[in-house]
Amino acid sequence: MANPFANRQTPLVAVPIMAATLAEVQAQIVPALSSGADVIEWRVDGLRLGTTELAAAQQLAARIQANGQQLLVTLRTQQQGGLATAQQYGQQVQTWCARLRPDMVDVEFGPVAAAVMATLPPLPVVLSWHDFAGTPADAVLQQRLCDMAALKPALLKLALMPQTAGDVLRILQLSAWAHQHLDVPVALMGMGNLGRITRVAGRLFGTALTFASAGVSSAPGQMPVAEVQRLLQDFGK
Numbered sequence: 001m002a003n004p005f006a007n008r009q010t011p012l013v014a015v016p017i018m019a020a021t022l023a024e025v026q027a028q029i030v031p032a033l034s035s036g037a038d039v040i041e042w043r044v045d046g047l048r049l050g051t052t053e054l055a056a057a058q059q060l061a062a063r064i065q066a067n068g069q070q071l072l073v074t075l076r077t078q079q080q081g082g083l084a085t086a087q088q089y090g091q092q093v094q095t096w097c098a099r100l101r102p103d104m105v106d107v108e109f110g111p112v113a114a115a116v117m118a119t120l121p122p123l124p125v126v127l128s129w130h131d132f133a134g135t136p137a138d139a140v141l142q143q144r145l146c147d148m149a150a151l152k153p154a155l156l157k158l159a160l161m162p163q164t165a166g167d168v169l170r171i172l173q174l175s176a177w178a179h180q181h182l183d184v185p186v187a188l189m190g191m192g193n194l195g196r197i198t199r200v201a202g203r204l205f206g207t208a209l210t211f212a213s214a215g216v217s218s219a220p221g222q223m224p225v226a227e228v229q230r231l232l233q234d235f236g237k
């Protein structure tokens with residue numbers, strides 16, 4: 001299985017779809033398809049499909065792939081800033097993979113991550129961890145990244161909430177450190193306005209994936225996709 005995040009010069013750009021109903025997905029998918037983003041992240045936490053709507057949802061997933069974009073399915077739990085319950089988390093992720101047949105899948109880092117990964121189909125796994133309150137100490141984050149890398153996902157993703165310019169610098173520095181020292185591609189981002197620079201400076205600091213908005217934002221600080229693409233090019237020169 002090829003790793004789409006390996007050896008990237010420029011980060012892949014993902015845009016989220018985050019909807020409660022099929023009608024909302026249908027509306028959000030239109031700008032996402034024409035956005036030029038490499039990846040569409042379908043945040044399925046919070047999505048309620050009626051029994052007759054599954055086939056239509058599957059067609060939307062296939063449309064993303066036919067459009068040459070990679071489909072990332074993410075079920076974000078309440079503990080990590082999403083809407084899904086943590087109950088039977090692995091089972092829920094498995095079910096969404098079977099339904100939408102994505103190209104890659106998000107798994108939240110935690111005590112059950114390894115067991116969850118073992119039950120999934122052979123897809124690239126984006127192993128994620130969020131802190132919506134702050135940016136923990138460097139030693140804590142380095143240890144977390146090492147623990148995550150031990151599970152051998154396709155990508156390690158940390159989203160942190162910088163509170164000071166110093167935190168922003170630490171995120172960028174940690175990104176460069178992880179890129180150099182770990183044998184797994186990484187994506188580190190700062191949320192909120194302060195963190196925005198981390199979403200566009202990835203070419204300098206070794207980030208393999210960044211998140212932008214095609215109308216809908218799934219985290220504070222996401223910028224419009226065209227702006228992110230332009231700045232990624234500018235800062236990488």
Ligand SMILES: O=C1C[C@@](O)(C(=O)O)C[C@@H](O)[C@@H]1O
Pocket residue numbers: 016041043074076106128130157159189190191211218219220222
């Ligand atoms: O993990 C991430 C990163 C993210 O939280 C961000 O900060 O852009 C947005 C989420 O949708 C995604 O699953």
